[in-house]
Amino acid sequence: MQEQKDWNDTKGLNKLILKTSWLMVFIIIFISAAGVIIINQYNDKSFFQVMSSYVFLPTLCTVVILALTHLFYVLFNRWGDYILTVGVLAIMHVYIINFPFAPGIHYLLIISVLISALYFQKQKVYFTSILSLISFFSLYFFYEPFSSEIARSDIFAFIGIFIGFICISVGIIYRGDYLLKHLEESMRSQEELLVRNILMDRENKTDALTGLYNHKTFYEHLDRLIEKSSENQISFQLAIIDIDDFKAINDQYGHWIGDMVLKRVGEQFKLNATTDDFVFRYGGEEFAVILTAKNKTESFQVMDKIRADISRLTHSEMDHKSVTVSIGMCSYEVGLGKEAFFKAADNSLYKAKRNGKNQTIMVN
Known part of the structure; x- marks a missing residue:
């Protein structure tokens, strides 16, 4: 040697x-x-x-x-x-x-x-x-x-x-x-190909506007965690977030300002979520967070803090007004299934909307 x-x-x-x-x-x-x-x-x-x-x-x-x-x-x-x-x-x-x-x-x-x-x-x-x-x-x-x-x-x-x-x-x-x-040259070509593949893979898995994981990656992570939960009794929670009155923001200030709001809201999730959490832009003005290595109370506290921080954030492009979000949450139980799990969190979100918005609700 x-x-x-x-x-x-x-x-x-x-x-x-x-x-x-x-x-x-x-x-x-x-x-x-x-x-x-x-x-x-x-x-x-x-x-x-x-x-x-x-x-x-x-x-x-x-x-x-x-x-x-x-x-x-x-x-x-x-x-x-x-x-x-x-x-x-x-x-x-x-x-x-x-x-x-x-x-x-x-x-x-x-x-x-x-x-x-x-x-x-x-x-x-x-x-x-x-x-x-x-x-x-x-x-x-x-x-x-x-x-x-x-x-x-x-x-x-x-x-x-x-x-x-x-x-x-x-x-x-x-x-x-x-x-x-x-x-x-071969090694350089392989490195360039690897970088391109990584970038393409990242583009396929992330949202271009916010840099968060996208809708497709959300379901990949969700399926994987449900499978692991069935094998190892892993506890995790799902939070679905919707920006309140986002259509009115687009109508009043324009889609460009709406995009700025989406990016800033997404940034708040990235800043406040822990290393055990996965943040996604689910689509439109909706976001999703999968929280792991925490119990229901700890996950609720993390998400409610993010909600409060977003409500205190003002936007100069909107005459220094703030936006709010509503959050619906559910903790996964073995045997619940993906559809029922997602539907439970989604129902909690709609309940938060009906109760006056700008609040976090965890389904029992």
Whole structure:
């Protein structure tokens, strides 16, 4: 899990390369020692002579270079990517210089190019490639044991393969960039689609004028609560609210003022209802509130306070007059049913209207 995380950022990748480099040193020591033991059976030289020539010296150089690379990486962390690249290239030189007679030893230089490709940055691939080619030709022209082992045809083969690896590395980077951009676009499209779906869902469930839940959502909540009440004996109450003489307000002041009144009344419900309550604009000038986690008395007190607050609210567009609401309430009992429950609350509302309006009535 930690290694997978290391690949996700450059610093993590650098640490992973350093860890792997140290691990490779120990693996090389083990393999070299095993190889020396086998070779020693067919060689006149003593075990320690072979070990010092083919294992100790290159391993010591590798450890020193790797330690210096690690030190410079810590001291100059800003240039850590390039320090590691140069360090890996230097280690490759240790084995090329110590084993120039090994067939294809110069192809170790390609490893540094492949490592630079892990950063998914073209400039690092170009930097490492140029450095590797300079190193190759420097060894060829100035290190006779190396040049004597390589034919001219091998040089052209190496350059061709080397350029091929550069092209493959750059191609992988371009492909990675394309896939990353495609992934980002896909994620952006999914986010936009999710936002649109949320907005559409909200539009389907809320009233555009007041921002409250709408008529459709009211019945969805009511059905769900009735179902839960049957299973868990949940107590809840329904309040149906009607703005008194709302038609007269529209006729006298206009529908625009009527809409302002609806919004302000709806705002009072949102401000005063508790977090356990659900407020709906049922339709026209009618609202509904489903109250949960309260007994009948507590629900009545909440709704009657809202009624009183609305009656004290004045409207400058109506010459600072106030509006009132009538509220009918009913507490649900298991087995009552949705239609009977709603009808009981509705009858309480009409009773409040007949009794003079601006009052709250809870059916027994």
